[in-house]
Amino acid sequence: MEGSVDHNETLDSLLHEERVFRPLPQMMIEAGVNPQDLRAARELADTDLSAYWEEAAEELDWFTKWEKVLDDSEPPDYRWFTGARCNIVYNALDRHIETVNKNRLALIWEGEPGDSRQFTYYELYRAVNRFANGLKSLGVSKGDRVVLYMPQLPETVISMLACARIGAVHSLVFSGFSARLLRERVREIHPKVVVTVDGFYRNGQVIRLKEEVDRALIDTPAEILESVVVVHRANVDVDMDSARDYWYEDLVRHERPHAPAEIMAADDPLFILHTSSTSGKSKGVIHSHGGYMVGVHRTFKWVFDLKPTDIFWCAADPGWITGHSYLVYGPLLAGTTTVMYEGHSLYPQADRMWNIISKYGVTIFYTSPTQVRTLMRFGHRYPEQHDLSTLRILGAVGEPFNPEAWIWLHKNIGKGQCPVLDTWWQTETGMIMISPMPVSVLKPGSVTRPLPGIDADIVDIEGKSVPEGKGGFLVIKKPWPAMFIGVLGDEHVIRDHYWGRFPGMFYAGDVARKDEDGYFWIQGRADDVLNISGHRIGTAEVESALTSHPHVAEAVVVGVADKIKGQVAKAFVTLNYDVVETDDELHSELKSHIHRELGPIVIIRSIEFLDELPKTSSGKIKRSALK
């Protein structure tokens, strides 16, 4: 085998995870969607995709119904719910205030200093309408764009919904980005208004965001941007340009709490959001009112098995798609209570997340592998100090979930009682695509199977399905309703990049394998695949093997050129806080650990121990920086 080249460029799979977790009997009884329902849904979707999604769409309110569920006459220009009229905010707010949900909590927000604000559906509805009218008073109307350069605040949710209500297109720019990036985005997006804050709290500091805005907008002409709206948060002094800047509070004070929801075509744009791409240029992905609403609503309710008593916490920033789909839109469409936390997960100490869960009685906690690995470095002492008994479901997204971190979450946070759902999806997909449901049999490290209606597969370089056990490129073979409807400023990227690489299939850019049960295992990004002596190996497998060593908290491997092997691996590792061994001892210990776990193929040339790994602002490891 040594030195052999696999001509189809499939991937080798070296990691074998044998642990299996079956759903608890109680879950099987209580789940809204049980295995029989799931089987029926898959059958329906496989035989009649439109019928499956039509049924999902019927659960929502439409001003005018569709002529066609899916127009696939001109691929890859798929159009969902053609002819239909709707507004996602009507479904997220108006629909609920006609029911008992009116007085239910829509949003629980906690500030980093410990302050808290809560909104019922009715209160949120009124706040959104006021700001919708405020935006209109600044001349914003249907089709205009609004940039939201905002941290995790209630006004961020309110602004998103206020824009969507009047048909304006919102574009969140992550509050951790600097003036330079904001300037770039403003020039690309041409918003009529930017909404921001004076400052906000992050890790005990006040971040002065309005100052960044001022820097970003130096000599930006009024043709590009007319107004800036500033929310009071941190009571810091800011310069207000009297011709351009308005305080949010002044703008909404005299506005009426009623504003009609604009009647939108199902494929009118709802928002633009840039991918957090770890390689290449970030793309401004566009999502719609109709299809996005249907996909997010269905996946939110099904994957998290929503109950009327749930308190849902998605710990992602609204500046990312996870925050859009499952902090804001999904929970509000479903009429549940969504939790939002302003600050840093380790502030003032490493139990903040557990404290929030116990304080509000969170029942579903949706996080990321990065966050789990960060918290796990502190051991089980902190979780033990808090009452986590309200939790019933745990979930994660964003990066390959290494089995050790999965197990830690399951054991220490879920106390063995909560399914851990590893959900695979992307900014472009808008909604969860491959994921277990609470009644699924779980394997740590696997995203299990595609959801009903999602035709995912793994193909070789020629686009042919690879056999079980082999790795290859992850593709989606049929359209889905929450799919992106465009990319800012580039029509060709859709045809060439996403749908052109394997004609007729959506290319996700990830590598994965399927096991004998049809379970998917994500092996990393296609761009990062290692090639050691002709063996193509996904980075996630080597990283999972490294983190299965009890001393390792996080690991990243990159390929480095080698005269004989072509490539060998170089690893960067962070350690748990209680490790006492020297780097030299650990070096040889980890090398033999990798040999035991993965066999002789993966040669690790060197291991570097770091205090922290460089991360993108969305928490993904920056491989390019380490390369």
Ligand code: WT7
């Ligand atoms: C990329 C998409 C969707 C919200 C967060 C990121 C990676 C995502 C998983 C998972 C392994 C995952 C993929 C994907 N990814 N979820 N469960 N297991 N990898 O959105 O910034 O568009 O990134 O994140 O590489 O392609 P995004």
